[in-house]
Amino acid sequence: MSVKLGVPSKGRLMEKTFEWFGARGIGLGRAGSDREYAGFVDGIDNVELVLLSAGEIPRELAAGRIHLGVTGTDLVREKLGQWEHRVEELAELGFGHADLVLAVPRAWVDVGTLDDLDAVAAAFRAKHGFRLRIATKYHRLVREFLRENGVADYQLVDSQGATEGTVKNETAEAIADITSSGDTLRANHLKTLDDGLILRSQATLFRARGVDMEPEDRTTLKQLIAKLGVD
Numbered sequence: 186m187s188v189k190l191g192v193p194s195k196g197r198l199m200e201k202t203f204e205w206f207g208a209r210g211i212g213l214g215r216a217g218s219d220r221e222y223a224g225f226v227d228g229i230d231n232v233e234l235v236l237l238s239a240g241e242i243p244r245e246l247a248a249g250r251i252h253l254g255v256t257g258t259d260l261v262r263e264k265l266g267q268w269e270h271r272v273e274e275l276a277e278l279g280f281g282h283a284d285l286v287l288a289v290p291r292a293w294v295d296v297g298t299l300d301d302l303d304a305v306a307a308a309f310r311a312k313h314g315f316r317l318r319i320a321t322k323y324h325r326l327v328r329e330f331l332r333e334n335g336v337a338d339y340q341l342v343d344s345q346g347a348t349e350g351t352v353k354n355e356t357a358e359a360i361a362d363i364t365s366s367g368d369t370l371r372a373n374h375l376k377t378l379d380d381g382l383i384l385r386s387q388a389t390l391f392r393a394r395g396v397d398m399e400p401e402d403r404t405t406l407k408q409l410i411a412k413l414g415v416d
């Protein structure tokens with residue numbers, strides 16, 4: 186067997202993850218052609234690189250199919266109920282920073298806070314006969330956040346991409362999505378509520394909890410964690 190390390194298969198997250206491991210003496214890279222999802226690990230034996238979609242890494246960790254994985258904290262908290270029981274955070278990696286925020290049309294000049302949104306949501310329902318729609322792919326996190334903040338008169342609309350466009354397309358009145366520079370929100374005439382920060386996320390190294398391992402894999406995992414300086 187071997188220790189399996191799950192890393193995002195493309196884009197900035199993959200590149201920065203390779204750099205982070207490289208700076209700690211573990212060379213990671215893609216093997217084969219640009220399109221082939223195969224990888225290599227240098228600097229330690231019996232560790233296998235598994236290239237995966239960032240969104241699938243939480244599930245693979247929880248299932249014990251990978252032992253370590255790099256992905257955003259937002260994805261772990263969204264995809265895994267009681268995530269702390271299923272994975273352990275070993276290290277924040279200092280990149281992939283993004284905020285999950287609740288945003289409304291900039292034209293809603295009277296709506297700046299969650300309390301305002303709550304009032305508008307009640308009025309919206311009375312007027313239109315259906316609940317104000319919030320488009321997001323972060324269903325668990327948005328529901329929890331709104332429950333904790335006493336906003337109830339809304340419905341979630343699933344949006345797996347281009348979420349900021351749903352307001353213009355009239356499939357939602359508000360959105361909850363990741364922002365980093367804020368450019369996408371601004372370009373789509375949206376503004377974040379003053380108290381609308383749901384979660385700050387960054388790329389993080391996680392370890393799967395409660396996975397049955399061969400003794401030699403357990404030793405390899407310990408060596409890897411020690412080499413990375415995150416024990």
Ligand SMILES: Nc1ncnc2c1ncn2[C@@H]1O[C@H](COP(=O)(O)OP(=O)(O)OP(=O)(O)O)[C@@H](O)[C@H]1O
Pocket residue numbers: 196198237238239240241256257258259260281282283363364365366386
């Ligand atoms: N603009 C951004 N700046 C920084 N981090 C971002 C940005 N957008 C998304 N992220 C973060 O990158 C991670 C991966 O995002 P996302 O789920 O969109 O994956 P993806 O790149 O679309 O990959 P896949 O479709 O293969 O899952 C998430 O943790 C997210 O917080």
Ligand SMILES: O=P(O)(O)OC[C@H]1O[C@H](OP(=O)(O)OP(=O)(O)O)[C@H](O)[C@@H]1O
Pocket residue numbers: 345346347348349362363364365366367368369370
């Ligand atoms: O605040 P900004 O710097 O503009 O970044 C925010 C955008 O980045 C992400 O989208 P991405 O380009 O990863 O594509 P996606 O819509 O498929 O998630 C996110 O979903 C936002 O749309």
